[in-house]
Amino acid sequence: MxxxxxxxxxxxxxxxxxxxxxxxxxxxxxxxxxxxxxxxxxxxxxxxxxxxxxxxxxxxxxxxxxxxxxxxxxxxxxxxxxxxxxKAALDASLRQAIFYHQPTAANTTDDEIRNAELQRVKTKVLDLLPPQRKLIFCLSRIDGLSHEEIAQKLGISKSTVKDQIVKASRFLKQELHTHHDIIIPMLVLTMGVTTTSH
Missing domain, CATH: 1.10.1740.10 (RNA polymerase sigma factor, region 2, helix turn helix motif)
Incomplete structure (x- = not known):
């Protein structure tokens, strides 16, 4: 042809x-x-x-x-x-950084089954974040960029960056909490999020 x-x-x-x-x-x-x-x-x-x-x-x-x-x-x-x-690398890095830093557990069948189910739930919850919010969260937690650097990179305000990170963190914690309470302490420590009431 x-x-x-x-x-x-x-x-x-x-x-x-x-x-x-x-x-x-x-x-x-x-x-x-x-x-x-x-x-x-x-x-x-x-x-x-x-x-x-x-x-x-x-x-x-x-x-x-x-x-x-x-x-x-x-x-x-x-x-x-x-x-x-x-995108694939970013998603993989995000899951690794947020969801796989867990305390060492006893190597029992119950623990393995429980952890496998938690991993499935956490991966599913992560993908519920809106694309821009997920990107901002990645740039902050994975790439280690400051709010100002993220704002400049994406052409948005610092307040928007902060707001999106807070909303992403709260959403992840709330969604995971509905599935299993044991995830919350690990998630808070990994994200470095301080729970506040508003």
């Missing part, structure tokens, strides 16, 4: 699905291989390629037929993979 021409890109901008399919089938395999090399994961590579083409279609009006669509697709795929890997 020949490479899509500027005319093909113009058709895509006009909503031509046949032209979009031509673009997709021309580049999907090459982009998948490229994404696999970057991520070393076929699942992440497939996710990235799908996301890239989805964004191409959604933002098709912004395509420039005078520029190389190939360069655009490879750049978009690279950025997508990096974002996916960054």
């Amino acid at each position: 020949s490479l899509p021409t500027a005319e093909c890109i113009l058709k895509i901008k006009d909503g031509d699905t046949a032209a979009f399919r031509e673009l997709f089938y021309t580049y999907k395999d090459a982009l998948f291989c490229y994404a696999c090399k970057l991520s070393r994961s076929s699942e992440l590579a497939e996710e990235a390629v799908q996301e890239v083409f989805m964004k191409v279609w959604i933002n098709r009006q912004q395509l420039n037929p005078d520029l190389s669509i190939q360069s655009y697709l490879y750049t978009a795929t690279r950025h997508c993979i990096f974002n996916i890997l960054k």
Whole structure:
């Protein structure tokens, strides 16, 4: 199949699905291989390629037929993979920092079953945080950034940063408390949160 021409890109901008399919089938395999090399994961590579083409279609009006669509697709795929890997690393680090610093327990079957269930609950609760609140919480607890640094990085006020961290901490404690009281002392110590009444 020949490479899509500027005319093909113009058709895509006009909503031509046949032209979009031509673009997709021309580049999907090459982009998948490229994404696999970057991520070393076929699942992440497939996710990235799908996301890239989805964004191409959604933002098709912004395509420039005078520029190389190939360069655009490879750049978009690279950025997508990096974002996916960054998010995965951030989520893993957050779970590790918050939820796995537990006191050593006796190695009994009951303890193992109990801890396994607690880990399941805590992971589920963590994912309930809104994306921005979770990001702010990560930057504070994982990256160790100050409120001012987070505010500058995200373009928000210091008061907003503080408010989001407090709300995230309270939410996590409250949700976990509904599942098991034993989590609370560990969570408070790990987060460095002081309980206050408002």
